[in-house]
Amino acid sequence: MKNKISLFTALLFSIVIFSQQSSISGVVKNQLNQPIEFANIAIEGKSQGAVTDKDGNFTVTNLKSGSYIVRASYVGYYDSKLGVSIGGNQNMTLNFELKEQSVLLQAVEVTGRKAKTYDNAISYAATKIGTSIKNTPQTISYVTKEVMDDQQAYTINDVVKNISGVNQFSFYDDFTIRGFRSQQETINGLRVIGLFGPQALTANLERVEVIKGPSSILFGNGSPGGTMNRVTKKPLDEDRKALTFTTGSFNTLRSTLDFTGKLNESKSLLYRLNMAYENSNSFRDLQQRKSFMVAPSISFLPTDKTRINFDLVITNFDNKLDRGQPIFGASAGTDLNSTPINFAIGAANDFHLTESVYSTLSLSHEFTDNFSFNASYMRFGYEEDLFEHRTSNRFAVDADGNQIPTLMGMRISARNQKFVTDNVSSFFKWETKTGAIEHKILVGFDYYQNTRPVGGGNIFTSSGAIYRTVDGGLATYDPDNRANFLFGDDGNPLPNIPHFDLENPTYNLAFPSDYILGRNERGATKEYSSGIYIQDQIKWNKLNVLVGLRQEYFKNIVNFEEADEEIVDQQKLLPRLGVVYEATKSINVYGTYTESFQPVGANTLLDLETEGLEPFEPFEGQMFEAGIKSTFFKDRLSANFAVYKIDNKNIIINDPDTGFAVQRGAEEATGFEVDINGRIGSSLSITANYAYNDASITESDVPDEIGLQKENAPFHSGGFFANYAFKNSPLNGVNVNFGTNFVSERNTFERDLQLPSYLVSMAGISYKINKVKLALTVNNIFNETHWVGGYSYVRLFPGAPRNYLLSIGYTF
Missing domain, CATH: 2.60.40.10 (Immunoglobulins)
Incomplete structure (x- = not known):
């Protein structure tokens, strides 16, 4: 008991x-x-x-x-x-x-973003320091890695449809932003040379963001339409590992790897490793994509005041340079479907081999709670080896000089070259108060140089002189002097390179020894710029003011380190003013003024001296923008509305009568944009955009040009993508998604050739059970024939027909 x-x-x-x-x-x-x-x-x-x-x-x-x-x-x-x-x-x-430490300490992101959403709250490149996008007086559009993953987007070209006012110009790494062809690209806020040809991979990207409008105060020379910035993935302090294998249409085979975590118990040493491989064909004849990328990253956090990050990205591309789809003839009313969209010209043994390697070292140190220093250095190397048969941009002619619309004139282009870019960005930041007014003051220095060393060269044939003469040379065919030319068995002038038959194409092996070629050395060049700037972010109650001033010095050298070296100096003082007012807890109203600056290349300026002409002025632009930035659903969904006006002057073109470079009037873009990103409730994620853009020529010495819409600059474009995740139901683990994007009619460089509007849709479904995820995406589900961009009758860039991607992923 x-x-x-x-x-x-x-x-x-x-x-x-x-x-x-x-x-x-x-x-x-x-x-x-x-x-x-x-x-x-x-x-x-x-x-x-x-x-x-x-x-x-x-x-x-x-x-x-x-x-x-x-x-x-x-x-x-x-x-x-x-x-x-x-x-x-x-x-x-x-x-x-x-x-947040990152806002205080670093100009670029040193440690990774843990969030898994379509929304992003902070940008580093837009003000040089981590700043809330909502409090930045300029449009910053973006696509996060979560959107890329749900869409199975593998290249930048697959991503831009999610950003308002950004459209493809061609198949290359080549876009229009607010109607202006992009001429500035950055990685983690540091300037690089553009990658002509290969479409940049997304496997190592945290997000792609576009700073809309002129950003010369941030990066020196830049496009008036905007700057695309690629933000790479950084290490996390928690273990995450993922492997993905993808197959699909066009014999697609892809694989990616993403490992991250801590290297010691104190979490002071973090790592991330991204790898990607692809071996795929294309819907385009002759084309294939072989690419490999390895991208390790290390973050060292010795104290809560000091952070160091090192990134290395190595990417190899082995493919052909797709110059686009030619169509029959070069006259108004030519049917874009006169040749199929898979149709390409070239030889079976053409190739385009490129390698890009860039490494970045970033340091952030806080001396006191109010005073810190940031510095970043990046070296970017790009090598290219190209051999291609391409159009001469004109059609064959018969013995009387009449155009033969089914035979394409051809030329050879082969080059081998290398570029090396060094980029340094450094600044001090001081936070202080003047009474009730808060200041974040930046004083900094940037340096950028791009060098093409000696050793490059090219082999070429003229785009005009494509017919063989009796004296063993080449010339443009003249029917009035036909005795000077050789003729083929068909009675027509004999081309240096056989014409490409659009009706009966053949793809033979061909070699430089088959043709009469010109050869030259690509001389060494160097360009570099330096900028000194000061910026103050002022906050008083609900008012935020951004004031900045930059002095940019630009120098371009041709025949670098040779006896006939030529140097061209240019400089520009660049202002920036922006205001943000916190109207409510969730709504900010803003306005901004900023300018762009693009120096004239040394080669162009030296040509002017040869022609006895006066030097050109640099390209100069300015933008006025106003808008509303807001958040909804407990800050899980963000929206941005912007109206803008951009003016650009001193544009350089080639005079069609003389062939000399001339500087003409001005261009203007006015419009408005909407971007929405984030999540509604716990299950529905969306990204949506719309842009109305009127980009036209406003001043020109050629009266017929005034009022024309700029090339590949649609009046209307936009789209949306939504992903729904089933939770707490029998369908738990299932995600379904659907998206569509549209682009209105666009002009090309041919005044009488216009690309039609299009609307393309996609859909997908995925299922995750434990650590395994299966995903199916169908692109262009209604098999819409469309063109994403185009230059002329001989250079059109069609979009892919219906295709699918099937992937299996494992996370652990």
């Missing part, structure tokens, strides 16, 4: 103790009042803890009465600690606001 009483007493005591166990609940947010998902909650000295959900909520249970120190932490933020005392059977509430 005594034992039974003791057992009952112990059981009763245990029940009382258990019933008196308590919990701590709360929410973790950042300084922008946005919830932080995956933040760690730890009870110091105890094993209990928790991780926040998508709304930043957490609960730590099974706590006994007593006093505790609760710590909230998340990579890129300072830890926050709060003390609490709890009694028996009590639930306490603790709310944390974490102060």
Whole structure:
């Protein structure tokens, strides 16, 4: 009996103790009042803890009465600690606001973004420091890696349809932004040379963002339409590993790898490794894509005041340069479907081999809470080896000089060259107050140089002189002097390179020895620029003002380090002014003024000296923009509306009568844009965009040009993509998605050739069970024939027909 009483007493005591166990609940947010998902909650000295959900909520249970120190932490933020005392059977509430380190310390991202959403709150490139996009007085459109993953987007060209006002110009790494052809590209906010030909891979990208309008105050010389910035993935302090294998139409075979985590227990050394491989054909004849990329990244965080990051990205491309689809003849009304969209010209043994290697070293150090230093250095190398048969941009002629619309004139282009770019960006940041006014003051220096060393060369045939003469030379055919030319068995003038028959194409092996070729050395060149700038981000109550001034110095050298070296110097003072007003907690109103600057190339200026003409002025542009930035659904969905006017002057073109370069009037783009990104509820993620853009020639010495719409600049473009994740249902683990994008009619370089409008849709489904994910995406589900861009009758760029991608991924 005594034992039974003791057992009952112990059981009763245990029940009382258990019933008196308590919990701590709360929410973790950042300084922008946005919830932080995956933040760690730890009870110091105890094993209990928790991780926040998508709304930043957490609960730590099974706590006994007593006093505790609760710590909230998340990579890129300072830890926050709060003390609490709890009694028996009590639930306490603790709310944390974490102060972001990355905003204070680094010009470029050093540690990775943990969020898994279509929304992105911070941009580093737009103001040189981490700044809320909502508080930046300029449109910043973006596509996160989550959108790329759900769409199975493998290249930048697959991504741009999600960004308002950005359209493909061709098959290459070549776009229009707000109607202006892009001439500036950056990686992590540092300038690089453009990759002509290969479409950049997305496997190592955290996001693609476009800073709309002139950004010369940030990067020196730049396009008036905007700057595309690629942000690479950075290490995380938690282990994540993923492997994906993809197959699909056009014999597609792809694989990607993404590993990240900590290298030591203190999490002061983090790593990330991205790899990608593709071996695929194309819907285009002769074309294939072979690419390989390896991209390791290391972050070293020795203290909470110092962060260092190193990135290395090596990419190899082995393919052919697709010069586009030719159609019959070169006259108004020619049917774009006179040749199939898969039709390409060239020889079976053409090739285009390229390699790009770039490494970045970034340092962020905080001397005090209000004073810090940031520096980044990037070296970018690009090598190219090209051999191709391409159109001479004109059709064959018969003995009387009449055009033969089914025979394409051909030429050879072969080149071997290398470019090396060095880029340094550094600045000091000082935070201070003047009464109630807060300041973030930047004083910095940028340096950029791009060198083409000696050793490059090219082999070529003229685009005009394509017929053989009796004296063993080449010339443009003249029927009035036909005795000077050789003729073939068909009675027509004999071409240097056989014409390409559009009706009966053949793809033979061909070699340079088959033709009469010209050869020359590609002389060494060097261009470099330096900029000194000062910027102040001013905050007073609900008003934010951004003021900046940059002095840019640009120098271009041809025949670098040779006896006949020529140097061209140009410079420009560039201002920037922007205002943001916090109208409500979720709505900001803004306005901005900024300028663009594009120096004239040394080769062009030296040609003017030869022609006895006056030097040209640099391209200069300016933009006025105003808009509204807002968030919805507890800051999980962001929206941006912008209206703008961009003026660009001193454009250089070739005079069709003399062939000399001339500088003409001005161009203008006016329009408005809408971008929406984020999540509605817990299951529906969306990205949507629309742009109306009127980009036209406003001043010209050629009266017929005035009022013409610029090339590949549609009046209307846009689209949306939505992904729905089934949760807490029999379909748990299933995701379905659907998207569409449209582009209105566009002009080409041929005034009487216009590309038709199109609307293309895609759909997909995926299923995730445990650590395995299966995904199917069908692109162009209605098999719409369309053209994404075009130059002329002989250079059209069709979009892909219906195709599918099937992938299997494993995360661990």
